[in-house]
Amino acid sequence: MNVFVTLVFVLITSHLTSTSHITLTTDGYQNVVVAIDENSGFASCQQDLENIKELIRSTSVSFGQGLERPAYFGDVTIILPDSWVSDPICSTLMTSTNITLLPWARSHAADIRFTPDHPVFGNQPHSFQYGGCQEPGLSINVPSTFVSNFTDVTKARIMAREWAHYRYGVFDEGGMPDDERHPSGYMMFQTESSDKVMRANTCSGGKTLRGNWNNEECKSTNSGNSSCEFQPDVYNPDVTSSLMYRPDLDHMEKFCTKENHDDGVPSKLSYHCGSLSSSEVIYKHLDFTPGVTPANASAEITFSVIQNPFSGYHVILDIASFSTKELFEQAKNSLMQFIAFLLDPVLLSIDTYDGANVVELQPPVYLDPATAFALLGKLQSVAHATGSPNAFGVALERAQTRASFGQDVIILTAVQTIPDLTDWIKSYDENKVIVHLVHFGVSTAKVEMAQLARYGSVHVIPNVANSNLMNPYTWAVSTLQSIYGKTKSYRAKIFEQSVIKTTTTDLIKTGYFYLDSPASKLLVSLYCLNTDQPLIIDYVSILQPDGYPVRNETTEDDTFTGEDFFSFVVGRYPVATLPAGMWSYKIKFDKTFIENIVHRLDIWAEPADSSQVQVQTWNTALDNQPLDYTKAPVGLYAQVTQNRKPVQGANVTAYVYVTDGSTSNLFTTIPLLDEGISDVTSGDGIYSAWLTTPSYTSHSYSVYYQAYGVNSLAVIDNGTYTRPPTTGSVIPMSSPIAAATQFNRYEYGSSFQLAALLSSSFDLIRPQRVTDLTVLSYDVSSRIAELGWTAPRDNYGSGEIVSKFRLYQSIGSAEANFTEYTTPVNTDGSVNLTVQVPYLSEGEFVKYRVVAKDSSNNMADPSNVVSMAGPAFRTGGISDATMWALIGVAIAILLIILIIVLTRWCCPVEAKRRQRQAKRKMRQWFSCGDKTARRTDTAPTTRYQSPPPTIQQWNSPTISQDGELPAVRRDSDASTTPQPQVELRQKTADPARTSTYGSERIYFGQEDIDRMTSGPRSETYSERGTEEMIKRAPSMDLQLATILRMNSSNFSIDRVGRDENDPNSRPTEIIKPRVYARPFKPNEATNRPVSNQPASRGYPYNSNKPLSMSETNLYYTDVALRPPAAQSTKSSPSNSYLSVYAEQRADVVPPHQSAQSSLANTLRNGMRGNEEWQDSNSFIYTDPRFDGQSKGPSSFDPQLHPANQNGLPPPCHPYHLRFLLELTILIWATMVTTGPAICPSIVTMRISKR
Secondary structure, three states: OHHHHHHHHHHHHOOOOOOOOOEEEOOEEEOEEEEEOOOOOOOOHHHHHHHHHHHHHHHHHHHHHOOOOOOOEOEEEEEEOHHHHOOOOHHHHOOOOOOOOOOOOOOOOOOEEEEOOEOOOEOOOEOOOOOOOOOOOOOEEEEHHHHHHOOHHHHHHHHHHHHHHHHHOOOOOOOEOOOOOOEOEEEEEEOOOOOEEEEEOOOOOOOOOOEEEOOHHHHOOOOOOOOOOEEEOOOOOOOOEOOOOOOOOOOOOEOOOOOOOOOOOOOHHHHHHOOOOHHHHHHOOHHHOOOOOOOOOOOOOEEEEEEOOOOEEEEEEEHHHOOOHHHHHHHHHHHHHHHHOOOOOOEEEEEEEOOOOEEEEEEEEEOOHHHHHHHHHHHHOOOOOOOOOOOHHHHHHHHHHHHOOOEEEEEEEOOOOOOOHHHHHHHHHHOOOOEEEEEOOOOOOOOHHHHHHOOOEEEEOOOEOOOOOOOHHHHHHHHHHHHHHHHOOOOEEEEEEEEEOOOOOOOEEEEEEEEOOOEEEEEEEEEEOOOOOOOOEEEEEEEOOOOOEEEOOOOOOOOEEOOOEEEEEEOOOOOOOEOOEEEEEEEEEOOOOOOOOEEEEEEEEEEOOOOOEEEEEEEOOOOOOOEOOOOOOEEEEEEEEEOOEEOEOOEEEEEEEEEOOOOEEEEEEEEEEOOOOOOOOEOOOEEEEEEOOOOOOOOEEEEEEEEEEOOOOOEEEOOOOOOOOOOOOEOOOOOEEEOOOOEEEEEEOOOEEEOOOOOOOOOOOOOOOOOOOEEEEEEOOOOEEEEEEEOOEOHHHOOOEOOEEEEEEEEOOOOOEEEEEEOOOOOOOEEEEEEEOOOOOOOOEEEEEEEEEOOOOOEOOOOOOEEEEOOOOOOOOOOHHHHHHHHHHHHHHHHHHHHHHHHOOOOHHHHHHHHHHHHHHHHHHHHOOOHHHOOOOOOOOOOOOOOOOOEEEOOOOOOOOOOOOOOOOOHHHOEEEOOOOOOOOOOOOOOOOOOOOOEEEEEEEHHHHHHHHHOOOOHHHHOOOOOEEEEEOOOOOHHHOEEEEEEOOOOEEEEEOOOOOOOOOOOOOEEOOOEEEEEOOOOOHHHOOOOOOOOOOOOOOOOOOOOOHHHOEEEEEEEEOOOOOOOOOOOOHHHOOOOOOOOOEOOOEOOOOOHHHHHHHHHHHHOOOOOEEEOOOOOEEEOOOOOOOOOOOOOOOHHHOHHHOOOOOOOOOOHHHHHHHHHHHHHHHHHHHOOOOOOOOOHHHHHHHO
């Protein structure tokens, strides 16, 4: 049980850095590994596994759609947790139980991990980024509730962003409020104004996002600051990029490209990647090498579902490679201590190479204490030998075979290279063999053997001389435990101490060590640094904080001993958890033991719960290949966490060792910071630094890390952070608490090598990159801007201050031009430079970036970009001169109206006559040639004697039973019939309830027509009549019912039935109103009349949405209100009229409308699919597409068309045209009435009322 608990915590935490096996081919991404953690929070393995697969499918689609050169997932391996594998139901989900099919896959090195919700970041997926642009991020952590709590589209886009973080080192676009480096809003100077303008830190593909600032002060040029936050609308249909900005927004589905990227915003991407867009960063990866064919988007993803293939270790002990017996004994004894502490069931096999032959010292076996004792005896008897490395390939071949059974390969050697190494490197790469190279050589040359460890780790053991604390033995012992902690079960090294017996009477040594969190086991090792000296002790006691001895001189012999080491485990068979606190130890040496021999005491702790502070380390050389130092400095990293929470306030130091060819020495000590210049995100628990000064003698570097916290200064966040943790430059703490009163961690990390030695006589190292370029001030009158930045230093920051710079200036998409300057550096280390700002066109920006240049003409990377805005585009607003002119005209008009009012009483008869003339002219002008406007005010008259166009109608004799649906439309039913003359009725102001006359216009846009006629339809829809509504009383026969039809061929609304004035007409003849088409040409967007009505759910018309090109021609029809075609014997007279008073539909139509409005609403609302309803007068309205199955929302509502909104003009004239016409008539009438007769009239007053 203890083993299982330990494994749970390891799987949650040991997944920080690994070299991915992923490749991109024409079949998509291959070898993607997904792992599900223990206690991940999933409830059903079957359903949750399917949800995970679907998430990966949708992520693949979303990421591929975001690129112009798409990439998709092709082959994905999902590793189940051990608890699922042992479950009878969940185990059936595995596609194979044969680990030899995918022996290289590792749960701890998965690319995507499904975990419990993060204790700080909740259900937000995240891949932390620690390095520069294009450096991959840490594994993607996906909380289990994210899989179920988000919509599929949103989840896919968020995961696509995280894949860009992880695989390609792309940074977020956008910012956070109160973030000094990456704010949500920032102030920008304007070239034509002394005021600044607040801009949103967004990347929206060159388009303006709709949204609002979090407060009104942000809109001011004086009060805007970094606390301002721009909050975009979720619905921005015209903005499709960038996924690195806000993937949660609707329609946000593309990565920004070179053409639409804004590099002038202070986002993380611009800060770290300069002017590169997110797409450009992705395309610089080797995945997109020119000539590679894009992956097939329609190909299915191949999923392999397996258990974790890791089974244990295969060790190669290269005896013949060690130059001295002492060095070999140190390597052998460190391996023996490694075996002594293999507590969990692991498969172990050992081969030795003596320079001529490979000997299988231990066949594969799962260790238990008895087997371990026997194996230690075999190793103790292995003696040093010398020989040639020529046959070492046999050992590599056997190791490759063992790797096919899921074993990691550990090679202990001192050889630099072997014959046919290139072939073995290729073979190990193709078979994805995971190698951990522990190299004991002291040569200054490159360790070529390190190239075998592309998927594992490289550890160059420094040969430190004259040190009581550090020598090859202690480094090798700790290195092997570090390998175990990263690949199997995490162990924190909490204590290391030198112990020396100084006199013959100095037999007892005591001391203390602090256990900062409860532990399940303590692993204790005491050994002599000089392997030639035996270790003779009486006992070692370990006491708890309360003084209780968990081990003393009476404890049964549970030790693993060698000639020079004494190892045991406290808690191997635990009864209770080992408590946190100050522990103590007591060592009693034998009195015969020689004085002044240096011993080493090491203690590791395995966690009992999640409260242990854990440290993981790595460097820039993730694939263990040599680094080119002239291109970038080497980054050193350590992540400090507790229960997956970032720990802030820890002290982390890296100690870098190099060799001079005979011994190794401490080269430099580097503090690692969580907020330094090399740090990407402060507060993420990742402490980093750059090695800015290389060695001129050695290719190889060994790094040892120490992390500690004192006086409760190391803290974690006890609160939550709901914003994306990867967007800002800092993750703030809302509720900090102490991680531990104190703690100590000692980590022996991976080594790295440089590709070439640098010469001290020739400078190839570049200066630091400027990261804080700023526009300090701007004088609009002289057009002089002052730029400022912190002076960088040469050699990545370790050299002299640089004073030469190249300033680049660009406008729009034009190529940047540059000017070189030599500027003095201020006493505070800053640099100031004044520049002449050019004149800009509307909407243009001038951008600046600076590049440092050292005395050897080495150029640094370009700095961040700063911008200044030119004049804004004219938006149709009125200038001051025009405003005053309009005010003058308004005053003149008021004076004229005053004259009219005063003189009205002079000539009342003449005024009335002129009023009638003006009204007639007004009516003619507004009729636009429509003679229906020339009618009497009350009595309906017949107009338009010309017949309408011919249309096809259909009729079926099968409609005979009450309640049946209309017959299926057949080609044989169609006939071409001439249409009768049309009678249009003028709408009355307020018809009586029983009135049979009246009309009302209903407007439709071409876009609405297109939706009604060509939109997606169900099978039921396509088999029946289109755009029809049947109206009838409950008992009315369907043959006598009224059918209203929207005819899409000529945009008319037809009513099927008899004409009551023509007893000889057939039922198929239609009383069809005529359709009028009126051009509706919108003005500029700012002057266009808009609606203030809420948007519908199906096809919203936002209040600021201008009419589209397809809506510039509107159509309307007058619906005639007429008596029914014939009286039904089954219906009462009160229900026999087509016009219905107070018709009501609860969810759309308000009650108590006029008959005309009621019918119009009925018709509007009738054009809906899958609906049937009954009004207050028991009339049943049935859509022929109604199948009795659904009551879903309508996809079309002409009532919400902009032309039908309150306050809009009729489609005959745009609003501004009508206003100008009325104003023209007003002036004309005024001129007429104030002519020679000086007899004004009230024409204008009456017209205004109209």
